[in-house]
Amino acid sequence: MMNITPSSNQMNYSLKELQDIFSAMNSSIIVAITDRTGKITFVNDHFCKISKYTREELVGQDHRLLNSGYHPKSFFREMWRTIGNGEMWNGEVCNRAKDGSLYWVKTTIFPFLDEQGKPYQYIAIRVDITAQKDIKKITHIAYHDELTGLPNRRKLEQRLENEFHQSRRTGEKFALFFIDVNRFKHINDGLGHIIGDMFLVEMSKRLRNVDYTSNSFYRHNSDEFVMILNDVSRIEEMAKEIINVFNESFVVDSYEFYASISVGISIFPDHANSVEELLKNADIAMYAAKSTRGNQYRLYRDNMDEANDKWLLLETKLHQALKKDRLELHYQPKIDLKTDTVIGMEALLRWYDPELGHIPPDRFIPFAEECGLINDIGVWVLRKACAQARLWNESHKLRLRVAVNISPIHISTSGFVDMVKEIIAETDIDPHLLEIEITEMSMLDYTEDLINTINQLRALGITISLDDFGTGYSSLNYLKKFPVDVLKIDRAFVRDIVPEKSGIAMISAMISLAHALNLQVVAEGVEEEAELNVLREHGCEFVQGYYFSKPLSVEDFTNLIVQSFTDNSNY
Ligand code: C2E
Ligand code: CA
Numbered sequence: 001m002m003n004i005t006p007s008s009n010q011m012n013y014s015l016k017e018l019q020d021i022f023s024a025m026n027s028s029i030i031v032a033i034t035d036r037t038g039k040i041t042f043v044n045d046h047f048c049k050i051s052k053y054t055r056e057e058l059v060g061q062d063h064r065l066l067n068s069g070y071h072p073k074s075f076f077r078e079m080w081r082t083i084g085n086g087e088m089w090n091g092e093v094c095n096r097a098k099d100g101s102l103y104w105v106k107t108t109i110f111p112f113l114d115e116q117g118k119p120y121q122y123i124a125i126r127v128d129i130t131a132q133k134d135i136k137k138i139t140h141i142a143y144h145d146e147l148t149g150l151p152n153r154r155k156l157e158q159r160l161e162n163e164f165h166q167s168r169r170t171g172e173k174f175a176l177f178f179i180d181v182n183r184f185k186h187i188n189d190g191l192g193h194i195i196g197d198m199f200l201v202e203m204s205k206r207l208r209n210v211d212y213t214s215n216s217f218y219r220h221n222s223d224e225f226v227m228i229l230n231d232v233s234r235i236e237e238m239a240k241e242i243i244n245v246f247n248e249s250f251v252v253d254s255y256e257f258y259a260s261i262s263v264g265i266s267i268f269p270d271h272a273n274s275v276e277e278l279l280k281n282a283d284i285a286m287y288a289a290k291s292t293r294g295n296q297y298r299l300y301r302d303n304m305d306e307a308n309d310k311w312l313l314l315e316t317k318l319h320q321a322l323k324k325d326r327l328e329l330h331y332q333p334k335i336d337l338k339t340d341t342v343i344g345m346e347a348l349l350r351w352y353d354p355e356l357g358h359i360p361p362d363r364f365i366p367f368a369e370e371c372g373l374i375n376d377i378g379v380w381v382l383r384k385a386c387a388q389a390r391l392w393n394e395s396h397k398l399r400l401r402v403a404v405n406i407s408p409i410h411i412s413t414s415g416f417v418d419m420v421k422e423i424i425a426e427t428d429i430d431p432h433l434l435e436i437e438i439t440e441m442s443m444l445d446y447t448e449d450l451i452n453t454i455n456q457l458r459a460l461g462i463t464i465s466l467d468d469f470g471t472g473y474s475s476l477n478y479l480k481k482f483p484v485d486v487l488k489i490d491r492a493f494v495r496d497i498v499p500e501k502s503g504i505a506m507i508s509a510m511i512s513l514a515h516a517l518n519l520q521v522v523a524e525g526v527e528e529e530a531e532l533n534v535l536r537e538h539g540c541e542f543v544q545g546y547y548f549s550k551p552l553s554v555e556d557f558t559n560l561i562v563q564s565f566t567d568n569s570n571y
């Protein structure tokens with residue numbers, strides 16, 4: 001190529017001479033000369049060919065004629081700043097030809113300077129790189145996820161292959177994080193695919209911000225993401241950072257909700273001999289994380305494989321338990337502090353498996369939510385509890401209200417209200433003697449639909465209570481909008497009551513708040529008399545807890561009724 005440097009000694013070429021040189025060059029180089037304002041004074045044949053303008057149409061025109069609109073204004077500002085200072089400028093520019101088509105040129109602009117060192121003309125030399133750009137674009141599409149813009153699975157496979165060989169060579173470890181959104185199906189089905197997609201986009205944005213230094217996040221599958229970390233000393237720190245991304249609610253369209261993830265981590269070569277094994281073990285660790293409540297991470301352990309088999313076993317067993325009526329309900333009395341009598345009971349699930357032993361609901365309910373069994377379980381519990389309550393009330397001439405826990409997933413399914421109506425009809429229970437407890441997690445679905453559902457249930461006479469208040473994502477704002485009747489203050493606050501004063505202040509504030517919102521208050525998990533006294537003093541209406549009674553089997557609860565209501569002795 002010609003050797004032109006932007007200095008005033010170039011002035012010994014006249015414009016005419018330069019034009020002759022460029023015209024004579026029969027190559028693919030595209031040349032234009034403009035004056036200091038950007039007006040075109042010369043173009044070579046190749047320039048005409050690629051821009052599809054004739055020489056007559058170009059000369060005398062401002063070079064901006066070819067502007068494609070692709071680049072931001074700042075791009076050209078920077079270019080003009082550089083060449084205006086008499087410096088050479090390099091860049092890749094997208095131009096628009098006369099027929100509207102776009103083409104890319106690798107561009108170098110040389111300013112020619114006068115005696116004062118001011119540019120008086122510019123020579124731009126360009127090479128057509130459209131084909132390369134297209135290839136780049138195609139490559140980008142092939143290796144990136146269309147929705148989130150993150151590198152895709154194919155790219156991940158490449159990266160893993162590279163990391164694998166590098167690690168084999170250098171002996172350096174690397175970690176693979178498998179990230180899965182908990183209950184994504186719930187968001188997708190409940191709020192619609194468009195919202196689901198928008199959520200994934202927002203989530204990807206937040207993930208990218210966790211590690212903006214590199215392209216470490218990959219979209220593996222619908223709601224599964226993978227991260228590669230080379231510095232294994234940072235595993236814990238990164239896991240926490242990723243999980244923290246979900247502390248803030250997601251605002252998508254007009255919905256605001258919280259989401260959580262489970263993260264499984266495996267290290268090469270500690271946990272795997274191949275890329276496939278590394279992925280598989282991170283997946284296993286992810287499932288282990290999921291089996292505890294949301295927002296957890298787990299590092300792979302050797303015996304997790306078995307644990308995973310157990311997980312599958314658990315699903316089969318839970319299916320069978322439900323089918324064969326091997327689940328059981330226990331009932332914990334609720335006490336009215338004004339009268340010190342039992343006014344109702346909460347139904348709590350019990351599952352005993354001959355091989356696995358007692359499996360606590362804290363463990364199998366989240367699991368049932370994951371594997372899709374929760375709705376069937378909910379229906380079973382509701383039917384059983386209503387029938388039992390009706391039997392007790394009928395045979396002892398009582399009006400005890402039975403409370404049933406309903407999963408946020410279940411209450412958000414369409415047809416929920418109809419199902420409840422059917423069970424009421426079938427079991428002949430007075431709807432005023434039925435209470436549904438939903439957790440703050442239901443806020444995840446803080447939608448008009450959920451509010452509608454709750455209003456319909458209340459219209460039937462059913463009481464709605466908000467469970468575990470204070471532990472989740474409670475916001476006052478939300479409480480105002482949410483049509484509930486009862487607030488159940490979580491045991492965590494009750495436990496704090498004595499002797500520490502701030503605990504008392506807290507619970508008293510919660511009770512006042514509830515009353516200000518016209519809600520009744522149940523304190524959960526009351527174990528000590530001292531706790532009870534404070535609650536009573538601050539106007540709490542109802543309590544539940546070991547102090548009065550643990551959850552009881554049907555037989556024991558029947559005995560309790562017989563004792564409490566027949567021999568006149570109050571509780
Ligand atoms: P929850 O709804 O908050 O239920 C109260 C839990 O506190 C029960 O645990 C109960 O046994 C326990 N508890 C009651 N009094 C005391 C006390 O004085 N001290 C202490 N330390 N604990 C007390 P459980 O039965 O193990 O149930 C755990 C959770 O499992 C429940 O929390 C609920 O979220 C879920 N669950 C239980 N049964 C069902 C069900 O039928 N459906 C659904 N969706 N979830 C259920
Ligand atoms: Ca409950």
Ligand code: CA
Nearest residue numbers: 467468488524
């Ligand atoms: Ca609770």
